[in-house]
Amino acid sequence: xxxxxxxxxxxxxxxxxxxxxxxxxxxxxxxxxxxxxxxxxxxxxxxxxxxxxxxxxxxxxxxxxxxxxxxxxxxxxxxxxxxxxxxxxxxxxxxxxxxxxxxxxxxxxxxxxxxxxxxxxxxxxxxxxxxxxxxxxxxxxxxxxxxxxxxxxxxxxxxxxxxxxxxxxxxxxxxxxxxxxxxxxxxxxxxxxxxxxxxxxxxxxxxxxxxxxxxxxxxxxxxxx
Amino acid sequence: xxxxxxxxxxxxxxxxxxxxxxxxxxxxxxxxxxxxxxxxxxxxxxxxxxxxxxxxxxxxxxxxxxxxxxxxxxxxxxxxxxxxxxxxxxxxxxxxxxxxxxxxxxxxxxxxxxxxxxxxxxxxxxxxxxxxxxxxxxxxxxxxxxxxxxxxxxxxxxxxxxxxxxxxxxxxxxxxxxxxxxxxxxxxxxxxxxxxxxxxxxxxxxxxxxxxxxxxxxxxxxxxxxxxxxxxxxxxxxxxxxxxxxxxxxxxxxxxxxxxxxxxxxxxxxxxxxxxxxxxxxxxxxxxxxxxxxxxxxxxxxxxxxxxxxxxxxxxxxxxxxxxx
Numbered sequence: 096x097x098x099x100x101x102x103x104x105x106x107x108x109x110x111x112x113x114x115x116x117x118x119x120x121x122x123x124x125x126x127x128x129x130x131x132x133x134x135x136x137x138x139x140x141x142x143x144x145x146x147x148x149x150x151x152x153x154x155x156x157x158x159x160x161x162x163x164x165x166x167x168x169x170x171x172x173x174x175x176x177x178x179x180x181x182x183x184x185x186x187x188x189x190x191x192x193x194x195x196x197x198x199x200x201x202x203x204x205x206x207x208x209x210x211x212x213x214x215x216x217x218x219x220x221x222x223x224x225x226x227x228x229x230x231x232x233x234x235x236x237x238x239x240x241x242x243x244x245x246x247x248x249x250x251x252x253x254x255x256x257x258x259x260x261x262x263x264x265x266x267x268x269x270x271x272x273x274x275x276x277x278x279x280x281x282x283x284x285x286x287x288x289x290x291x292x293x294x295x296x297x298x299x300x301x302x303x304x305x306x307x308x309x310x311x312x313x314x315x316x317x318x319x320x
Numbered sequence: 321x322x323x324x325x326x327x328x329x330x331x332x333x334x335x336x337x338x339x340x341x342x343x344x345x346x347x348x349x350x351x352x353x354x355x356x357x358x359x360x361x362x363x364x365x366x367x368x369x370x371x372x373x374x375x376x377x378x379x380x381x382x383x384x385x386x387x388x389x390x391x392x393x394x395x396x397x398x399x400x401x402x403x404x405x406x407x408x409x410x411x412x413x414x415x416x417x418x419x420x421x422x423x424x425x426x427x428x429x430x431x432x433x434x435x436x437x438x439x440x441x442x443x444x445x446x447x448x449x450x451x452x453x454x455x456x457x458x459x460x461x462x463x464x465x466x467x468x469x470x471x472x473x474x475x476x477x478x479x480x481x482x483x484x485x486x487x488x489x490x491x492x493x494x495x496x497x498x499x500x501x502x503x504x505x506x507x508x509x510x511x512x513x514x515x516x517x518x519x520x521x522x523x524x525x526x527x528x529x530x531x532x533x534x535x536x537x538x539x540x541x542x543x544x545x546x547x548x549x550x551x552x553x554x555x556x557x558x559x560x561x562x563x564x565x566x567x568x569x570x571x572x573x574x575x576x577x578x579x580x581x582x583x584x585x586x587x588x589x590x591x592x593x594x595x596x597x598x599x600x601x602x603x604x605x606x607x608x609x610x611x612x613x614x615x616x617x618x619x620x621x622x623x624x625x626x627x628x629x630x631x632x633x634x635x636x637x638x639x640x641x642x643x644x645x
Contacts, residue, residue: 107483130515131515132487132515132517132518133485133486133487133488133490133491133514133515133518134485134487134488135515138485138486175486175512206598206600218603219603220381220384220600220601220603221381222381222600222601223600244512247512248512248541249381249541250380250381250541250543250585250588251543251585251586251588251589251590252584252585252588252596252597253381253596253600254588254590255588255594255595255596256596259596277514277515277516277519278544278590279516280544280589280590280591281590283590284590284594
């Protein structure tokens with residue numbers, strides 16, 4: 096199964112495009128890294144792939160079919176700040192089970208404690224809250240996970256814990272993951288492959304995704320100095 | 321100023337810290353149900369010293385309350401908070417009046433969130449507005465220069481905050497501090513969302529500010545960023561500082577580090593072992609009066625669960641642990 100974005104262009108103004116003819120493809124079970132300069136449109140691309148941003152040109156499809164908008168979206172997006180992705184007036188257990196009842200199996204692999212479920216979001220740290228955001232997004236119907244800087248705000252130990260859980264579940268459910276991060280060392284550890292989204296140049300000509308195999312090229316060589 | 325400029329790590333001994341924080345504790349009062357209130361402890365017995373010419377990093381996970389340290393120093397805490405302990409700036413007690421007088425002038429904050437920007441004001445106006453009222457032309461020139469240095473196009477100055485990308489907003493926030501002539505700079509999470517080039521550049525500016533004689537406190541969860549430019553790193557965990565280490569202590573398997581948590585943090589980095597320890601940081605209602613790291617500690621003894629270890633000086637650093645010497 097492949098999630099494909101083809102010829103994607105997007106801009107807030109007509110004469111100022113953020114993305115211009117970007118192609119990206121993510122397979123089931125694949126862990127693909129996405130790097131790029133600040134402002135190159137990584138987060139915008141994530142939102143487009145996950146169906147949050149509708150006003151774009153080009154197409155997003157799974158195995159050639161358009162992703163239906165009236166049912167559970169198999170492409171789930173996780174944001175950098177979990178506190179902005181949850182309802183502050185709901186208890187954690189309601190937030191967690193809003194879409195589907197999250198299985199005990201998933202809760203266990205994220206190390207989620209029962210005693211946390213009765214808390215309010217502001218009573219948990221960012222790292223704990225991010226585990227909930229991930230657990231609720233990893234339903235059996237999820238086929239692709241877009242992780243936009245999801246461990247940027249947590250400490251190094253929590254980062255390892257979270258990634259171990261995600262990779263474990265993704266492998267079991269054969270989920271494809273797009274990992275957006277600035278941290279090259281992290282990408283080296285978790286991704287099979289990394290792509291580079293270049294900043295659109297001033298002439299607005301084109302944007303290209305350079306594919307490199309992690310085995311053959313060092314990541315530091317990929318990012319132009 | 322010239323005295324401060326001449327100072328560096330080596331001849332710091334005997335000189336006064338620009339900012340001294342001693343036994344700072346901070347808690348919030350919250351209404352739970354009806355008129356019942358509870359006290360939520362965020363920071364307990366925290367001490368640190370910032371020296372001119374040095375970068376001190378305070379590293380801790382997000383949501384652990386370390387930003388409130390910055391707010392406490394600046395005196396911008398909400399009214400339901402209670403602060404105890406002492407703070408001194410240039411040897412004088414930092415009273416609320418003094419804080420109000422100094423902030424934005426001698427003490428500058430680079431805030432964490434881009435929501436600190438006014439959503440209805442053009443970016444360039446906000447950046448200029450942060451400094452003293454001088455000749456407007458000079459300020460504008462300076463703002464243009466700083467924007468160029470940060471690779472922000474002139475058009476960015478005319479944008480509103482919601483039009484900025486995360487990294488651009490971050491650079492705008494850093495620009496505001498560069499405009500002022502502060503002696504103490506507190507940068508609260510200035511790095512997330514920056515690509516490597518902007519990150520290195522931002523960090524370099526903090527280092528430069530320190531070289532020019534400023535004291536810089538870098539509050540961050542990003543230990544790697546801290547390692548790049550800091551002179552000392554304080555490890556913040558569950559409301560207090562577990563260790564203050566010199567930069568050169570972070571190497572190899574972390575054998576020079578004093579606290580088991582610092583060592584675990586070091587070994588969890590992706591470029592090191594990418595190895596996690598079990599458990600999570602205790603929340604305030606999970607603390608039982610003993611060492612805050614008790615639950616996860618590999619070298620704990622029975623004594624550790626009884627009371628909080630004192631901060632002690634070991635081989636040029638500070639550590640809050642009973643079982644290291």
